[in-house]
Amino acid sequence: MMRTQLALLQRELWEHRSVFVVPVVVAVITLLTSWTGQVTIGEIEHLDMGIVGASNMPENVRAAALSFTMVGLSVSFIIAMWILTIFYALDALYAERKDRSILFWRSIPVTDFETVLSKLLTALLVIPLVTFVVIVATQLLVLLSLTVQIDFRGGSPLELIWSAAPFLDTWAATIVLLITLPLWLSPFIGWFLFVSAFTNRSPLLIAAMPIVLLPMFEKLFFDSAIMAEAFFVRSIKFPLFTGVDNMALLMQETDDLAALAEAELSVFGLLDLGSFLASPQLWLGIVVCGLFSAAAIYVRRYRDES
Amino acid sequence: MTSLVSARNVSKTFGNLRAVDDVSFDIEKGRIMGLIGPNGAGKTTLLKAVLGLTDCEGSLSVLGLDPFRQRRELMQNICFIADVAVLPRWIKIHQLLDFMDSVHPNFSRERAEDLLKKTDIQRQSKVRELSKGMVTQLHLSIITAIDAKLLVLDEPTIGLDIIFRKEFYGNLLNDYFDEERTIIITTHQVEEIENLLTDVMFINHGKIVLDATMDAIPDTYVELLASGENAAKASQFNPIYEREVFGKKVLTFEGVDRTSLAGLGEIRTPDVADLFVAKVKGEAA
Numbered sequence: 001m002m003r004t005q006l007a008l009l010q011r012e013l014w015e016h017r018s019v020f021v022v023p024v025v026v027a028v029i030t031l032l033t034s035w036t037g038q039v040t041i042g043e044i045e046h047l048d049m050g051i052v053g054a055s056n057m058p059e060n061v062r063a064a065a066l067s068f069t070m071v072g073l074s075v076s077f078i079i080a081m082w083i084l085t086i087f088y089a090l091d092a093l094y095a096e097r098k099d100r101s102i103l104f105w106r107s108i109p110v111t112d113f114e115t116v117l118s119k120l121l122t123a124l125l126v127i128p129l130v131t132f133v134v135i136v137a138t139q140l141l142v143l144l145s146l147t148v149q150i151d152f153r154g155g156s157p158l159e160l161i162w163s164a165a166p167f168l169d170t171w172a173a174t175i176v177l178l179i180t181l182p183l184w185l186s187p188f189i190g191w192f193l194f195v196s197a198f199t200n201r202s203p204l205l206i207a208a209m210p211i212v213l214l215p216m217f218e219k220l221f222f223d224s225a226i227m228a229e230a231f232f233v234r235s236i237k238f239p240l241f242t243g244v245d246n247m248a249l250l251m252q253e254t255d256d257l258a259a260l261a262e263a264e265l266s267v268f269g270l271l272d273l274g275s276f277l278a279s280p281q282l283w284l285g286i287v288v289c290g291l292f293s294a295a296a297i298y299v300r301r302y303r304d305e306s
Numbered sequence: 307m308t309s310l311v312s313a314r315n316v317s318k319t320f321g322n323l324r325a326v327d328d329v330s331f332d333i334e335k336g337r338i339m340g341l342i343g344p345n346g347a348g349k350t351t352l353l354k355a356v357l358g359l360t361d362c363e364g365s366l367s368v369l370g371l372d373p374f375r376q377r378r379e380l381m382q383n384i385c386f387i388a389d390v391a392v393l394p395r396w397i398k399i400h401q402l403l404d405f406m407d408s409v410h411p412n413f414s415r416e417r418a419e420d421l422l423k424k425t426d427i428q429r430q431s432k433v434r435e436l437s438k439g440m441v442t443q444l445h446l447s448i449i450t451a452i453d454a455k456l457l458v459l460d461e462p463t464i465g466l467d468i469i470f471r472k473e474f475y476g477n478l479l480n481d482y483f484d485e486e487r488t489i490i491i492t493t494h495q496v497e498e499i500e501n502l503l504t505d506v507m508f509i510n511h512g513k514i515v516l517d518a519t520m521d522a523i524p525d526t527y528v529e530l531l532a533s534g535e536n537a538a539k540a541s542q543f544n545p546i547y548e549r550e551v552f553g554k555k556v557l558t559f560e561g562v563d564r565t566s567l568a569g570l571g572e573i574r575t576p577d578v579a580d581l582f583v584a585k586v587k588g589e590a591a
Contacts, residue, residue, distance in 0.1 A: 007408035014401050015394070101394035106359060108409055109381035302361070 004110060008118035009126060016091065019127055022084045023134035026077050034073075034142045051155035059164060066143075066165040067267050073142060074135045074174055078181065081131045085123050085182060089192035090203040092119040093296060097200075102300075112301040116193065120293055123189050128178035135174060166266060173267040180240050180276055187234070187285045190292030197296035198303070239279040240271050310335050310456060310488050311356060316364035317512075318351050325351040326362065327512035335455075336485040338502055341492045342582055343509035349492045352509065353460050356490070357386055369455060382411055385449045386458035393441055395434035399427060406448060418451035421481060439470035446474060450482045457482065459491040463498075471498060478502075496579045506578060508585055515585045524575040528564050530557045532571030540570045547584035558584035 013019055054062060093116070096102040105115065143165065147157035182189060195207040215228035276282060309332035318326040325348045333339050343349045354360040358373030358380055366373060371380045393402070399422070406413045422429075425443050433441060442463065449457060463471045479502060483489060493499055506523070508516040518526065532540050537555040541548070543566065545557035558576055559567070567573055576584065 004409045007405055010408075011405060014398075015396055096394070099395055100389075100392050103388040103392040104394065107357075107381065107386050107388070108406070109378050109411070110409055111378050 001114075004114060005118060005121075008110065008114060009122060012092075012118060012122040012126065015095070016088055016122075018084060019088065019122070019130055022080055023077060023131045026080045027134050027138040030073060030076065030138055031141055035145055051150055051153060051160065054160050055155065062160070062164045063166050066161065067170050069142075070139045070165065070170045071173070071267055073139055077131055077135050077138075078178070081127060081178070082181070082185070085127055085185075085189065086192060087204075088127065089119070089123050089189050090196050090207060092122070092193060092196050093300060094196040094199065094203050112297045116197075116293055116297045116300065119193060120189070120289075123193075124182045124186065125179070128175075128182060132171075132175050132178050136171060139170075169266045169268045173271055176268070176271055176273060177240065180273075181238070184238055184240070184276075184282060184285065185234065186289035187292070190289035190296075194292040194296045194299070197299040234281070234285070238276075239282065240273065240276040309333060310369060311490075312365075312367045314365045316352075316355060316362050316366050318348075318355060318360065318362040324512050326355065328364070329509075329512070329514050331507065331514060331517050333488060333490065333505070335488055337504045338483065338489045338491065339505040339507060340496070340499060340503040340578070341490055341507050341509065342496055342578070343492075344586065347509045348512040349509055350460060351512075353386075353458055353490070353492065357384070357458060383454050384456045384458065385452050385454045386460065387442075387445050387449060387462045388460050389462070389464060393433045393445055396432060398430060398432050399444065400429040402433075402444075402448065403429075406451075410452060412453040413448075414451045414453065418447055421447035421450055439466055442466060442470060442474060443477075446477055446482075450477070455487060457487065457489045459489065459493075461493055462491070463493065463495065471495070475499060475502060496582065497577070500578045503578075508582055510586045510589065515589060516581075523578075523581065526561055527576055527581055528559050528562060528567065529574050529576040529580065530559065530567050530571050531555070531574070532557065536570040540567060543567065546588035549583075556580075558588070 054065070057065070096105055143161055147161055150157045150160055192203075192207050196203050199206045211231060215225065215231060218224055218227050311331075311333040313332075314330050316326055316329045317324060327348070329352065341349050341352070351360065355362040355366055356368055356373060358368075358375075358377035361374045368380060369383055373380050397405075403415055403418055406418070407415045422444070425440065425447070427436065427440055427444055433444070436444065446462075463474050466474070475498065478489070491499060491503075503520050505519050506516065507514060507518075530540050530545075531551075531554055533554045537557065540555075540557050543559055543562045546560050547558045549556050554571075558581065564573055
């Protein structure tokens with residue numbers, strides 16, 4: 001069972017190379033932007049002032065600054081990951097029917113349940129883990145190039161970066177965020193998988209239609225907005241950030257870092273894992289995801305592929 | 307000991323269409339069964355039921371299993387080539403071997419590697435880079451490396467040139483087939499497989515028109531080439547089908563003793579293709 005599941009996950013990585021390619025492309029763009037930025041800064045000698053400034057910061061403020069640099073680097077990865085997940089889920093059970101290879105996949109001793117499970121696990125676990133590895137690599141490369149710059153200008157990279165950056169705290173927060181976000185959005189993932197199992201054309205269009213049209217019809221005929229709210233709240237209000245104004249957090253000015261650092265806040269400490277896990281909406285969402293996945297298994301098993 | 311495949315009153319309906327209509331048959335171990343029928347006769351539907359890809363009415367048992375409900379167990383001992391183009395185009399050959407090795411308990415990687423050595427197929431190639439003929443070679447090598455009791459081939463050589471078709475059937479007999487294994491095969495190119503079949507089954511409008519061993523065909527069926535008066539005389543023996551070739555009549559008889567036709571013309575055993583036409587057209591008449 002385990003060996004089969006691992007082989008199926010491996011198959012997903014072979015077939016959907018975008019799982020690697022997308023985060024790596026984001027990484028390359030991030031690195032290029034960061035390096036050209038550093039080079040320019042280096043030229044106008046702001047870095048020297050930066051080094052002086054950083055050297056004079058209290059240690060906890062320096063840690064907070066590095067932490068937010070690292071978090072800032074991962075934002076574009078997280079956005080890219082969600083887009084990737086949408087396209088992956090829409091393609092997962094559609095591509096094998098389009099190229100008729102489903103006849104081959106069904107000729108081997110693997111159940112429809114195992115196959116759909118491997119696709120769900122790819123969306124919920126494999127994509128976040130791959131993204132995490134690439135984020136960490138990118139952060140390290142950015143910090144490494146900073147190290148070279150600082151060292152070149154006579155600063156102490158060990159003191160300014162490597163002993164100051166709260167790596168474990170930031171990475172723990174990142175992995176929790178990467179795993180919980182797809183779980184929170186899992187009803188959408190389930191729906192996308194189901195669409196990719198039944199539609200014969202344009203999965204993206206078919207999947208988007210009810211999300212857009214149902215709230216409109218509801219407004220038109222019942223003058224209510226239950227569905228609009230459900231979809232909207234699901235997309236925006238993420239209970240992992242309860243009690244933190246996450247938008248404001250992203251907009252932090254350097255001055256406010258001092259305030260955050262004063263309070264000895266860790267990024268991981270900002271995440272409210274308790275209220276996330278206690279949120280009935282999370283579990284309701286997971287149930288909805290399960291129902292859609294079961295429907296996808298049913299469709300794959302019972303429809304006639306000819 | 308029950309049959310390898312046993313069907314009793316199997317039917318499959320799509321809306322108003324009875325694609326398979328109350329069919330019963332048995333297939334024993336070590337046979338090569340040709341399933342022959344016109345387009346839309348229900349061949350593929352019947353094969354899908356045997357492979358557990360579709361549910362059906364009646365009772366159907368394959369290797370003692372219910373194919374639809376025990377598909378996973380069944381697929382460990384059964385393999386099929388649905389058509390040449392179904393291998394995933396993005397997969398590399400070595401990935402395909404790795405995958406089969408991990409998921410299929412009866413797959414022998416060594417055997418597959420040995421078989422592939424005889425071909426020009428490279429480990430690093432993707433399926434999409436191979437010609438249609440090579441994809442078929444690859445698929446057959448994979449299938450042959452599975453220690454399976456039943457192999458189902460649904461139009462396996464469609465779109466291939468004559469050299470690959472001959473090679474395909476040659477390899478099928480030499481590398482795959484033995485008395486422990488059974489093959490069910492459908493094709494439109496009946497002439498090419500006629501002499502490798504041990505059994506033949508005709509299906510038309512969802513019903514079985516003929517189910518016989520190849521050895522039994524000469525005992526039951528006879529074809530007479532006659533002209534003029536002789537042809538008229540022979541007509542009294544109720545031929546199931548008549549056709550004209552070069553101004554002469556060809557009459558096909560079922561269950562008529564060859565001695566009673568002696569002297570009326572040239573007597574021979576109909577080949578499978580002619581017999582098929584006779585049975586299907588004769589029924590319609």
